[in-house]
Amino acid sequence: MRSLERHRDAGAYALGVLDEADAFRFEDHLVGCPACVLTLDELELPARQLACYDRATPAAVAPCAVPGAGLLERALREVGRRHAVRRGAWRCALVLAVVLVLGAPAVALMAAAGSGPERISARDARSGVAGTLTARDRAWGTELALTVRDPAPGARVCALVAVGRDGAEHTVTTWRTRAARTVEVPAAAALRPQRTDRYEVRTADGERLLTLRP
Template identity: 55%
Template structure:
């Protein structure tokens, strides 16, 4: 699929209407596309509102509005408008910071955004397991995405552990690749997400282990 078409999948991904194969491909695309990551941030509130409406609507009540084919396009259009407006405000902030820097060199410049996501890639030659991890700091801790390749596939249940600088540990997520997928040619590829109640800068490393304690891979923060 062409990159432009993949960008358009962001709305469907946010609403959870992609099938399993397209969701996997979009997870893979998301690792390397800051545009789509920003777009998902913008679509998040709308997707949560739709999900809340669905949960609160009794089954016997006919919904007031059913998402139609144009919903995703309208969400993308509105998201683009908001993104352009934010970009104009950001450019104004940059211009103001330049003026301040010229007029008063000791004055701190304005910052439009916080730090971007941190990405770590590693492979263990002994176990054959490789992974790419993306970590983004949140108010509540760290939001973590993981793309992992395990040649053993469905032969074992695995978990991702966040290890803090003080040695404490938190389980981020667990998974098991279905045996059928591994045998069908996916080579044990899997994408998953989770979170840790630790600030990103407090995490020293991440470890992939089996649930019975076998160490498979270490991903160290730079």
């Protein structure tokens, strides 16, 4: 199956409705597709909500059943309690409220935002390299976006390395710079923010060009 069709399988995979063969093929595709990893993260909350609804609803209840008195209030209170620490929780609650009030025989898939991103900026006086790193905590690790300006003439290969609090080093991504140009590098790391001590931009031979410390 083509890659585009694999992208479209993300929703079905999150809901657990793919058959065993298609699920295996999608997981194989997932290894090399950061976009689908991010999509699954965004679908995590609505998939859990739909699963809870399925478990809590008796089979005899019609899909168009009108919610009883107090259901909306209880639903809003529960969503707020569970997700008060996550940005975007009330947006999810609002969509849920609209679905309940309208009583529509439809399923609302709500995109859940993760916790707010952390932004780190620094400039190395020795190398002249400057950069800004945005790090967002995700269930699978850290979503990263790096903007870096390298004043060195010519092109060279650089790497972004995440250094854990235990001293372990994890190469996140690599790229080739262009002479005195700003480069934007999207990336994802398995190491979560609370376990990360710092990020380093290095040359291919290990020279440290910039340190970005949360």
